[in-house]
Amino acid sequence: MNHLARTAVALLSLPLLAGSASAAASTLAEGSYQTVVTGSRTERALEDAPVQTIVIGRREIEASGAQDLAELLDSIPGVYVDASNDFGAGVEIQGLSARHVLILVDGERVNGRKNDRFDLSRLRLENVAQVEIVKGAASALYGSEAMGGVIHLRTRRAGRPLEGNAEIRAGTQGYSASASAATAGKDSLLRLTLGHRHHEPYRLDPTAIGTTGSETDDTNVDLRVEHRFSDAFSVTATASYFHRDQQGVDDQQTSRAVFDTATRVDQVYLTIGPRFRLSEDASLSFSLHGGYVLDQYRQDQRGSTALDQLHRTQDVLLQGSAQWDQRIADHHLTVGVDVLHESLETPRLPEGSHTRFRPAVFAQDDWKITENFAITPGIRADYDSWFYGHVSPKVAARYVPTEWLTLRASYGHGFRAPEFKEMLILFENPSVGYRVQGNPDLQPETSRSVNAGATIQATRWLRFDVNFFHHQLENLILSVPLDEGGPSGSMVFSYRNIGRAFSRGVETSVGLRVARQLRVDVGYTYTDARDLVEDRMLDGRAPHRVTLSSTWKTDFGPSFTARGEWVSERVLRPLLQDDEIKGEPYVFLNLRAQQPIVEGISLLAGVDNVFDAGDATALPIRPRSYWAGVSFVYR
Numbered sequence: 001m002n003h004l005a006r007t008a009v010a011l012l013s014l015p016l017l018a019g020s021a022s023a024a025a026s027t028l029a030e031g032s033y034q035t036v037v038t039g040s041r042t043e044r045a046l047e048d049a050p051v052q053t054i055v056i057g058r059r060e061i062e063a064s065g066a067q068d069l070a071e072l073l074d075s076i077p078g079v080y081v082d083a084s085n086d087f088g089a090g091v092e093i094q095g096l097s098a099r100h101v102l103i104l105v106d107g108e109r110v111n112g113r114k115n116d117r118f119d120l121s122r123l124r125l126e127n128v129a130q131v132e133i134v135k136g137a138a139s140a141l142y143g144s145e146a147m148g149g150v151i152h153l154r155t156r157r158a159g160r161p162l163e164g165n166a167e168i169r170a171g172t173q174g175y176s177a178s179a180s181a182a183t184a185g186k187d188s189l190l191r192l193t194l195g196h197r198h199h200e201p202y203r204l205d206p207t208a209i210g211t212t213g214s215e216t217d218d219t220n221v222d223l224r225v226e227h228r229f230s231d232a233f234s235v236t237a238t239a240s241y242f243h244r245d246q247q248g249v250d251d252q253q254t255s256r257a258v259f260d261t262a263t264r265v266d267q268v269y270l271t272i273g274p275r276f277r278l279s280e281d282a283s284l285s286f287s288l289h290g291g292y293v294l295d296q297y298r299q300d301q302r303g304s305t306a307l308d309q310l311h312r313t314q315d316v317l318l319q320g321s322a323q324w325d326q327r328i329a330d331h332h333l334t335v336g337v338d339v340l341h342e343s344l345e346t347p348r349l350p351e352g353s354h355t356r357f358r359p360a361v362f363a364q365d366d367w368k369i370t371e372n373f374a375i376t377p378g379i380r381a382d383y384d385s386w387f388y389g390h391v392s393p394k395v396a397a398r399y400v401p402t403e404w405l406t407l408r409a410s411y412g413h414g415f416r417a418p419e420f421k422e423m424l425i426l427f428e429n430p431s432v433g434y435r436v437q438g439n440p441d442l443q444p445e446t447s448r449s450v451n452a453g454a455t456i457q458a459t460r461w462l463r464f465d466v467n468f469f470h471h472q473l474e475n476l477i478l479s480v481p482l483d484e485g486g487p488s489g490s491m492v493f494s495y496r497n498i499g500r501a502f503s504r505g506v507e508t509s510v511g512l513r514v515a516r517q518l519r520v521d522v523g524y525t526y527t528d529a530r531d532l533v534e535d536r537m538l539d540g541r542a543p544h545r546v547t548l549s550s551t552w553k554t555d556f557g558p559s560f561t562a563r564g565e566w567v568s569e570r571v572l573r574p575l576l577q578d579d580e581i582k583g584e585p586y587v588f589l590n591l592r593a594q595q596p597i598v599e600g601i602s603l604l605a606g607v608d609n610v611f612d613a614g615d616a617t618a619l620p621i622r623p624r625s626y627w628a629g630v631s632f633v634y635r
Contacts, residue, residue: 037107037152039134039396040366040376041141042325042334050366050376050396051410052453052467054079054133058156061125063551063561065592065606067176067197069131069153070120074588075547075563077523078135078469078507081120082540083621088119093135094469095503095529095541096148100416100447102138104152106238108271109142111317111342112293116419122242122267126178127193127222129156136469137414137449140378140394143338143360147414147447148471155224155238158182158189164634169604171627174199187229193222201248202623205616209258212620214248232277242267250299257307260300268292281327291317313346332366334378344420348427354420357385372400382415386423390415390444409452418442422477422495434491436479443497448472453507465509473501501538503529516553523547537571540583544568548589557596564589564610572618583618587611594631604629 035043039051046055054076066072070089073079080092090098098117103110110118131153138146164181178195199216221241228234246263273287292315299309323336338360345353364378376396383389394412401407423442428435453467476499482492505527512520525545529538537543546566553559565588572581592606605628612624 036132037154039132039138040334040364041107041323041336042332042366047406048374048398050374050398050408051134051136052408052451052465054135056131056133058129061128061131063559063592064549064563065561065590065604066125066563068121068125069123069151071590072125072131073120073151074565074590075521075523075549076133077509077525077545077547078467079133080542080545080567082117083619088114088117089121090117091120091151092541093133093149093151094471094507095505095527095538096447096471096473100145100148100414100445102142102144102146102150104142104150105240105269106155106271107152107287108269108289108291108319109145109317110269111291111315112265112267112295113419114295122218122244122265123153124178124195124197124218124220124242126180126195126220127155127191127224127240128153130154135467136410136451136471137392137394137412137447140380140392140412141362141364143340143358143380143382143392144384144415144417144444147416147445147449147473155222156180156182156191156193157224157226158184158191160184160635162634165632167604167629167631169627169629171606171625172200173202173608173622173625173627176629188227189225191222191224193220195220199622203616204614204620204623208251208616209249210251211248212616213622214246214261214263217245219243233274235272235274237272238269239271240267240269257304258302259307260302262298262300264294264296266292266294283325285323285325287319287321289317289319291315291319311347313344313348315345316343317341330368332368334362334364334366336362338362349420349424350426354424355385356417356420358417359383374398382417384417384444387417387443390417390446404457406455406457407453408455409450411448411450414447414449416445418444418477418495434493436493437482439495442477442495443475445476445497445499446474461513461515463509463511465507465511467507468505469507470504471502473499473503475499476501498533500532501530502532503527503538503541505529517555518553519551521547521549539573540570542567542570542583559594561592561594562589581618584615586613586619588613588621600633600635602631602633604631 036046036049036053036055037043039049039053046053056072061072064072070081073081073091078094081089082092082098083089091101092098093101103118112118133151135149138150142150162183166179169176176197180193182191197218201211201215202213204212223239226236244265248261250259250261269291271287271289273285275283275285277283295313297311301307318341321336321338323334326333340358343353343355360380360382362380364376366376368374379393381389381391392413392415396410399407422438423440424438426437449471451467451469456464475497477495477497478499479493480496482494505525507525510522523546527541527543529541531538548562548564550562568585570583572583589610590608591610595603597603607626609622609624613619614621614623
């Protein structure tokens, strides 16, 4: 079919596709050969991936101006960053909450979740080569938490004997500085990355004493070392350290008290991974990963010590894995073992600390039946020392009937193991007036997920994507009030497996590339997410969302980037309040400009949150800010 006919087919699809741009479309007509790992746990070309994988490459990361993962994901269809929580920026995928999304760095899960979410702002981007996003249940490969999807950060390597880059920014909301240097030889490479960022506190309610956002200082150090001992044996080792200090003011409406608050987070990740190439068609890889997170929180009541609090939480994760890959004719077989050991120490647990042990086995067959059709079944069995076992099957298929059309579909089971907090917590917050006690009899949450979509490569400069999704969730763990009251009449909450819900919808994408100067990705996502027990919309899910990502590289020097989203009205239900809050629709937009001045040096400038979206209750995000900086690149 010629270009005109393909374009006509694509344009006829516009009513369905009315716009969502996946970052996968950012590779449109670039001629680049990208590889992905997340959807299959084995490296393969992006176009051959059995499941739809969104990829944000290093060039897109740099052009976006984003400094952490939370800032980067604000223009991805089906992916919503929820910052309306005191515990940081969590991510929702296809209407499933942050607790149902697994975060990986170089294939290893990160620990240190707080209130069911991992704060994405703790994952800095200076050392990230690309971000991969797989939507839908991936528990058949990764186990617990991967019900809604997986977000995978792959760190940078080195491509030259010596290379480096640095960036300095300052603006109305703070400042930042980062630097990265790398060297690569015939058999070895080394990369070191350093970064520091300071955010000023802000207050969205001018009548309030408390701050909406705390003063924050972040420091990160990342190291990656690789060495190839022979053609058959290589080792990769990574180490990272992150430190955060936060200072804020909290004015509790229920107790009418004012508190000075301070949070300190120290996070260390260490990984070593030997790999053996057994033959042209077989390999064996191992990985040993350790994660340590220390979270310390202090609450100091002004004018009194009655409600002072000091909490110290220590989370230690040890994970080992072994994976064998074998090609046999048209089959790519993957078999592996994961072993996880986690310990949590906090005064909020009755005995102060608890541990869990979770071994698992998994298998997958990527079967290329014909040149144009492939099917990938897989299964995983997890055992947990707290609730015995769980089996997660999945199957994905990819069909390419023509060079301009790719069809993909997947079905899988997912699960999320109950957290220590949900099973064992015993915590009282007298300043707010509630108490929480865990339930050791909780069982895993489960899901059944379907994703089906198409990619139409109409021309080299025009691409369309559409994807339909449906998630059925059972046994959801919900916080429920108990009959008995707590001390001083405080409310008492616990957890029960009583929730049932679904999330369904459609994501569409249109990607336009005009020569090398202009790229525009526009997106629309419709989400229908309902609580089947209460017969109401799930908290915080916006039915409609439009996303935008655009880059213009001029012939006369400067380049410009715009990234943002429009989010429709949504329902919010704050803790201890009977009334619902309507989150008003809002537009969030970031603008960035870059002007090269000499080779390797560029001036930077930007405006974040151009329309000053946000309010203290429904959307406590940072107000509009202006910044400028300079970047240095040596290659």
